[in-house]
Amino acid sequence: MTYAREKSAGDGAVSLVGAQGLRQVFAGIHGxxxxxxxxxxxxxHSALTRYNLQVPQAIAQFLKS
Numbered sequence: 001m002t003y004a005r006e007k008s009a010g011d012g013a014v015s016l017v018g019a020q021g022l023r024q025v026f027a028g029i030h031g032x033x034x035x036x037x038x039x040x041x042x043x044x045h046s047a048l049t050r051y052n053l054q055v056p057q058a059i060a061q062f063l064k065s
Contacts, residue, residue, distance in 0.1 A: 014045050034062050 020035070027033035042052035049055050 032062075 016037075023033050023035075036058050038048065038052060038054060040052075041047075049059075
């Protein structure tokens with residue numbers, strides 16, 4: 001799971017507590033769960049996969065593991 005700690009322009013950050021609250025939901029359904037924190041202006045929620053190349057790479061790595 002990806003989330004940001006800082007607020008920036010746009011729709012802002014996903015809170016750490018909010019993101020970690022999904023742990024039980026996703027781990028229970030899929031049996032696997034991972035967290036990774038992304039920082040900076042391209043870490044805002046709506047920009048994660050469009051402007052931050054680290055995010056799709058992290059997702060692909062998780063899915064391969």
